Each structure stands twice: as structure tokens, then as C-alpha cells.
Amino acid sequence: MKAEIYNPIERKNKKKKTKKIIAQILLYLAVLLVVLVVLGPYFWMVSGSFKSGLEIQAADVTKPELEPKWIPRKITLENYANVNKTVRMFDYFRNSMIISTGTMVLSIIISISAAYALSRFNFKGKNALAVGVASTQMFPGIAFLIPYFILFTFANKYFGIQLKNTYIGMIFTYTTFAIPFSILMLRNFLDTVPREIDEQAQIDGCSRGGALFRVIIPLSMPGIVAVGIYSFIMAWNEVLFASILTGRETKTVAIGILEYITAQQARWGGMMAACILVSIPVLVIFTSMQKQIIEGLISGATKG
Numbered sequence: 001m002k003a004e005i006y007n008p009i010e011r012k013n014k015k016k017k018t019k020k021i022i023a024q025i026l027l028y029l030a031v032l033l034v035v036l037v038v039l040g041p042y043f044w045m046v047s048g049s050f051k052s053g054l055e056i057q058a059a060d061v062t063k064p065e066l067e068p069k070w071i072p073r074k075i076t077l078e079n080y081a082n083v084n085k086t087v088r089m090f091d092y093f094r095n096s097m098i099i100s101t102g103t104m105v106l107s108i109i110i111s112i113s114a115a116y117a118l119s120r121f122n123f124k125g126k127n128a129l130a131v132g133v134a135s136t137q138m139f140p141g142i143a144f145l146i147p148y149f150i151l152f153t154f155a156n157k158y159f160g161i162q163l164k165n166t167y168i169g170m171i172f173t174y175t176t177f178a179i180p181f182s183i184l185m186l187r188n189f190l191d192t193v194p195r196e197i198d199e200q201a202q203i204d205g206c207s208r209g210g211a212l213f214r215v216i217i218p219l220s221m222p223g224i225v226a227v228g229i230y231s232f233i234m235a236w237n238e239v240l241f242a243s244i245l246t247g248r249e250t251k252t253v254a255i256g257i258l259e260y261i262t263a264q265q266a267r268w269g270g271m272m273a274a275c276i277l278v279s280i281p282v283l284v285i286f287t288s289m290q291k292q293i294i295e296g297l298i299s300g301a302t303k304g
Contacts, residue, residue: 043070049272050075056268079273086267089274092256095167096278099252100235102171107178107231108224114179115186116212120198130187136180142240148173149244165247173241178231189223190216225289233282253278 048056051072084090117123118130152169155161163169193216201211217224239254246252257278260271 045272045275047072048269049079049276050077051269052076052078053267053269057266079269080277083270083273083277086270087256087259087274089253089256089277092251092253093278095246095250096236096252096254097281098167099170099174099250100232102167103174103178103235104228104232106171106175107182108228110175110179111182111186111227112217112220112224114183115190116216118183118187119190120195130184133180133183141177145241145244148241152245164245165250167250169245170235170242170250170252173245174231174235174238177238178227178234182227182231186220186223186227189220193219229285229289232285236282 047070052074055073114133118126149164152163155163163172197215197219198208198211201215202208206214236252237254238252242252242255246255253274257271257274260267260274
């Protein structure tokens with residue numbers, strides 16, 4: 001019988017390899033757990049949108065025959081067919097599209113101008129301005145609710161400017177929320193673009209504005225796209241200010257979905273179907289532009 005030769009180096013390498021495999025397994029389990037936690041509620045919403053109201057409301061965990069099921073016992077499209085009958089979801093969808101698109105466009109325009117000034121010019125109070133913009137992110141949004149309501153009331157009473165229950169008022173509100181983060185991220189992104197490019201463009205005959213629109217903005221498109229999508233999604237999902245500053249004619253989908261629950265009944269199937277439909281634009285935009293969004297967020301956060 002051949003005696004086994006003890007090799008401490010080989011044994012040490014085996015231990016390292018075993019630890020590495022265990023670490024990878026734990027990492028995969030953690031990732032799987034996060035995915036289940038994130039996608040579980042969404043899958044339940046999709047499943048519920050194809051269930052009848054009787055199946056959803058009759059669910060009872062104490063009775064096996066009525067125990068809630070992930071897969072519908074009988075698939076129905078009734079919730080999708082009636083999504084706009086009980087609640088004016090299509091009108092709310094249109095309102096959200098107008099407000100979110102307006103917020104996105106206005107935020108991009110203002111953010112580019114402000115970020116370019118902070119990145120390319122040296123002026124008195126530049127650092128104080130940057131700190132002031134960043135400091136607005138420390139306050140919770142609810143702290144601004146009453147001041148905005150008073151501002152809207154004051155503008156209507158003394159200047160005759162109607163901001164409450166208007167598209168302009170909501171676009172103005174959401175734009176003020178989006179531009180601080182947008183300015184800071186775009187400034188960091190513009191800082192990665194060498195100043196020599198501006199100078200070369202001006203030598204070739206471009207004005208400073210021409211260099212901005214013909215050279216700087218095309219090079220900064222990933223950051224601009226990230227800012228635009230951030231502004232759009234923020235306006236699309238916001239609930240608190242929309243519940244106070246909008247009315248029947250400008251109500252957004254985030255508020256309209258709550259109308260499926262009344263004092264008499266809760267139409268869970270209709271609500272889940274509506275949630276699926278209103279989430280489609282955000283999913284389509286994010287999926288189609290995920291490369292630019294990720295590149296813009298990473299560049300704006302890590303470079304400068």
C-alpha cells in the first residue's frame with residue numbers, strides 16, 4: 001500500500017478553492033433571494049390581473065379549496081376589458097404622459113444650461129451654488145407640500161395665474177424636484193469632456209453656443225438620456241403632490257389607480273390590470289434605453 005504524501009501547499013489550495021465555491025454559492029443564493037423578493041409581488045400582480053373578482057375576494061388560507069393560487073384557476077380578460085369603464089384610466093394615462101414628458105423636456109433644458117455653466121465657467125459663488133443645489137436633496141419631499149400649496153394659492157389670488165389643477169403647475173412642481181439631481185449628475189458628466197474640445201471647436205469657427213450644441217451635447221447624450229428618464233419616471237410615479245395639486249381634469253395614473261377602491265368595494269382585479277398597463281411605458285423606455293441610462297449614471301456618479 002502506497003503511503004499518501006502530505007503536501008501542505010496542495011491542501012491549502014484545496015481549502016481556498018472550497019471557500020471560493022462556498023462564497024459563490026452564497027452569493028448566488030443572495031441574488032436569487034433578492035430577485036424573488038423584487039419580482040414576487042410583480043408576478044402576483046400579473047397573476048391577479050387574470051383572475052376573476054370572485055376568485056380574488058373568496059381566497060381563504062384556512063380552506064384548501066379557497067387557498068390563494070399563483071396560477072389563476074380560470075384565466076379571464078375581464079379586468080383588462082373593463083379597466084376604463086369603472087375608472088377613467090385612459091384619461092389619467094394621457095395626463096401622466098403630458099406631465100411626465102413636459103417635466104422630462106424642461107428638466108433636460110434647464111439642467112444642461114446650469115450644468116454647462118458650473119462645469120465650464122468660473123464665477124463668484126460657483127461653489128456655494130453647487131452646495132446649495134446639492135443641499136436641497138437632504139429635505140424630504142413632504143416638507144415642500146404646504147409651501148407649494150400656498151404658492152399656488154398666492155399666484156392665483158394676487159396674479160390670476162392658475163397653477164393648481166393644471167398641467168403647467170404640475171410640470172413646474174416636478175421639474176423643481178428633478179433639476180437638482182440632474183444638474184449635479186450632468187455637471188460631473190460634462191467634467192469628463194476635455195475642455196480642449198471646446199477650444200478646438202471655437203478655433204474651427206464655432207461660437208461657445210455652437211460648440212455646446214454641436215459637440216458637447218452629442219458627447220453627453222448618455223448623461224442627458226439618464227437625466228431625462230429619471231425625470232420622467234419621477235413624475236410618473238409621484239403620488240403625494242399629485243393627490244393635492246391635481247383635480248379631476250389633471251389627475252395622474254398614480255392617483256387614478258386608487259379609485260378602484262371605494263367605500264363599497266375593492267376591485268382588486270381591475271386595479272392589478274391597470275397597474276400592468278400603466279407600467280408598460282416605463283418598462284419599454286427603460287428597456288430600450290438601459291445602455292444609455294446605465295452609462296450616464298455610472299459616468300455622472302464616478303467621474304469628475
